[in-house]
Amino acid sequence: MKAEYEQHKRGRSIIGFSFSFKQKSKPKTINHERDPSTVDMFCNLSDSQINTYSSVLSKVHSISDLAGNKDYQAFAIWIANILRDPSSVREETAKRIFKALRTETDFKG
Numbered sequence: 001m002k003a004e005y006e007q008h009k010r011g012r013s014i015i016g017f018s019f020s021f022k023q024k025s026k027p028k029t030i031n032h033e034r035d036p037s038t039v040d041m042f043c044n045l046s047d048s049q050i051n052t053y054s055s056v057l058s059k060v061h062s063i064s065d066l067a068g069n070k071d072y073q074a075f076a077i078w079i080a081n082i083l084r085d086p087s088s089v090r091e092e093t094a095k096r097i098f099k100a101l102r103t104e105t106d107f108k109g
Helices: 047-057 061-067 072-084 091-104
Strands: 002-010 013-022
Touching (some): 047 072
16 A cells, blocks of 8 residues: 645644545566577576586586587586576576486476
8 A cells, every 4th residue: 555645724823734645556567488499597406406517417417418528527517507507508408408407417496
């Protein structure tokens, strides 16, 4: 509710008030349906989850070609950075990482 008032004076003395009330406009609703063709930019992963899942994903065969010459630990750090900020790499790469997160681990996000 929004309330407004107006003073009524006679000379310097206040002799009354008028009040008016209005209903505030309702906030617009946002459609929360997920577009399956976009990268999940907000998975709400904690740092602990990112460390755990990046370690698991570093050993997944379906994305092992992304490792290049990195060892498992370096590849896990690289994956962790993508899980924190998917826009830091090409969209196709981020999609592959998030697809592997959903299909190759127990992640339910």
